[in-house]
Amino acid sequence: MSKDERLFDLELLYASNDEKLKFFQEYTLAHPNFMKVKNEVIKEIKEQNYNIIMVIGPSRIGKSRMLLEIIDEINEEMHKEMSQNQSIIPVSGMELPNPDSRKFNWKDFYKRVLLAMSEEMVDHKVNLNDLMNKKKSKRISPFDSNTSPELRQSLERVF
Secondary structure, three states: OOOOOOOOOHHHHHOOHHHHHHHHHHOOOOOHHHHHHHHHHHHHHHHOOOOOOOOOOOOOOOHHHHHHHHHHHHHHHOHHHHHHOOOOOOOOOOOOOOOOOOOOOHHHHHHHHHHHOOOOOHHHEEOHHHHHOOOOOOEEOOOOOOOHHHHHHHHHHHO
């Protein structure tokens, strides 16, 4: 069998079981549908028509792996700009758990996005409209059911 037919180096045959296991756990098969969806998502990100792109699908089909590859690829492309301007966040990603109910939890989504973008003050938000109108502002809790608009506004300011 030639190297072109084999998907790994011959040295792997002589490696320890742990090294073999690590290789295959990290190996991504270049499935045509995987590559097609990955390229479509990257295209959408680069066109900048959307601030948020959701990839939805059944378990164990490679969504998490695709997310990591997309982030790595875009960070590589943006390395020069990021080194010149450290405030640039070219792309960020996160995984959402399956919803507890049929209704999408926007408040949880906003909080998770802010945390994925390293927003450390998520639990210390204040309503800027109240501050600007000289009203007494209270701290916004992400656990209060009425805080979705404030968290959404914080997320919009990130973009």
